[in-house]
Amino acid sequence: MSAGPAALPSALERVVPLLRCPLCREGLRPADAGPDGAVARAVVCGAGHSFDRARHGYLSLFGPRGRRFPGDTADQVAARDRVLGSGLFDGVVGVLAEVAREAVADGGPAVGSRPWPGPVVLEAGAGTGHYLAGVLDALAGIATATATATGAGIATATATATGAATGAETRGTGGVLGIGTEISAAAARRLARAHPDAAALVADTWEGLPLADGIADLVQVVFAPRNAAEFARVLRPGGTLAVVVPGEGHLEPLRTAGGMLAPAPDKVARLDSELGGAFEPGPVRVVDRHHEVPATVAVDLALMGPSGVHLDRARLEHTLGPGDRPVRVHLEVHTYRRPR
Numbered sequence: 001m002s003a004g005p006a007a008l009p010s011a012l013e014r015v016v017p018l019l020r021c022p023l024c025r026e027g028l029r030p031a032d033a034g035p036d037g038a039v040a041r042a043v044v045c046g047a048g049h050s051f052d053r054a055r056h057g058y059l060s061l062f063g064p065r066g067r068r069f070p071g072d073t074a075d076q077v078a079a080r081d082r083v084l085g086s087g088l089f090d091g092v093v094g095v096l097a098e099v100a101r102e103a104v105a106d107g108g109p110a111v112g113s114r115p116w117p118g119p120v121v122l123e124a125g126a127g128t129g130h131y132l133a134g135v136l137d138a139l140a141g142i143a144t145a146t147a148t149a150t151g152a153g154i155a156t157a158t159a160t161a162t163g164a165a166t167g168a169e170t171r172g173t174g175g176v177l178g179i180g181t182e183i184s185a186a187a188a189r190r191l192a193r194a195h196p197d198a199a200a201l202v203a204d205t206w207e208g209l210p211l212a213d214g215i216a217d218l219v220q221v222v223f224a225p226r227n228a229a230e231f232a233r234v235l236r237p238g239g240t241l242a243v244v245v246p247g248e249g250h251l252e253p254l255r256t257a258g259g260m261l262a263p264a265p266d267k268v269a270r271l272d273s274e275l276g277g278a279f280e281p282g283p284v285r286v287v288d289r290h291h292e293v294p295a296t297v298a299v300d301l302a303l304m305g306p307s308g309v310h311l312d313r314a315r316l317e318h319t320l321g322p323g324d325r326p327v328r329v330h331l332e333v334h335t336y337r338r339p340r
């Protein structure tokens with residue numbers, strides 16, 4: 001086994017033809033191998049801009065203004081990881097998977113006519129990649145079947161090679177490509193390990209996505225910034241945008257007890273006016289369940305959110321006490337379609 005620099009992780013390699021230089025908007029390609037034959041770890045554009053892959057497996061693609069703010073802290077990301085790992089939000093994964101299956105079944109430009117011939121899912125502000133990974137798992141069978149049936153060379157070849165090398169139980173088929181973008185370096189480290197078919201990019205949603213036009217079948221955004229014009233640009237005609245927002249009473253009564261910020265009451269009305277110009281509104285699905293969560297999860301729920309940076313773990317543990325806490329998970333998954 002070589003001790004030299006590793007090649008780009010497989011999903012990062014596959015995403016390169018879909019990327020655009022964040023500085024000049026030209027296409028990117030893998031840099032040439034080094035003089036000693038060492039595999040290059042950078043991507044470059046025709047104008048000579050070069051972007052290195054971090055050793056943690058993500059690619060940073062900042063525009064001229066660089067990283068303007070750090071995004072979620074390592075503590076927030078770790079708390080979020082534990083909460084998501086507890087299964088509390090699995091209902092949302094299920095709904096997003098359903099939306100994704102419909103988005104992919106809805107067709108688009110002929111498979112094989114795009115830089116990546118299988119389905120492409122983008123999550124902006126993807127955090128740890130929990131939801132993206134869930135959706136990629138849900139699409140894996142469909143993507144492989146589609147790619148094989150239509151003879152889409154790259155996807156079929158990759159899927160077959162992966163399956164042969166690692167066994168059928170291994171996650172990831174190569175037929176579907178996930179792209180997660182994040183501004184937080186701590187989140188990107190986890191995102192890069194979220195799923196073998198997910199490429200992790202560090203980029204600022206507000207500054208424009210480092211992606212070519214019309215490459216995605218589905219864009220999903222879960223509690224993260226929304227840039228309607230950019231989402232419309234990177235979606236193919238007829239592509240789906242799924243936006244998850246908190247419903248009324250989400251996380252109560254814990255939210256009030258733990259001193260967490262309440263979501264803006266007009267959030268949903270704002271969503272439609274914000275996205276309505278570029279998208280046709282589609283169905284809204286609701287997840288509304290009451291749970292009892294252990295004290296550790298209750299504390300992490302408070303620490304992972306926007307109030308988390310202002311809250312103190314010890315004080316929260318004291319306030320919330322050692323027992324299980326009731327909590328309502330009430331989320332709305334709004335879907336939109338980019339007009340054909």
Ligand SMILES: C[S@@+](CC[C@H](N)C(=O)[O-])C[C@H]1O[C@@H](n2cnc3c(N)ncnc32)[C@H](O)[C@@H]1O
Pocket residue numbers: 070071072080124125126127128129130131181182183184187203204205206221222223224225305
């Ligand atoms: C509330 S968290 C949600 C993370 C993930 N979607 C989830 O639900 O698990 C919001 C995420 O958006 C990221 N974020 C904030 N501003 C961003 C920006 N301008 N561009 C990209 N990501 C951003 C944060 O770092 C954070 O990970």
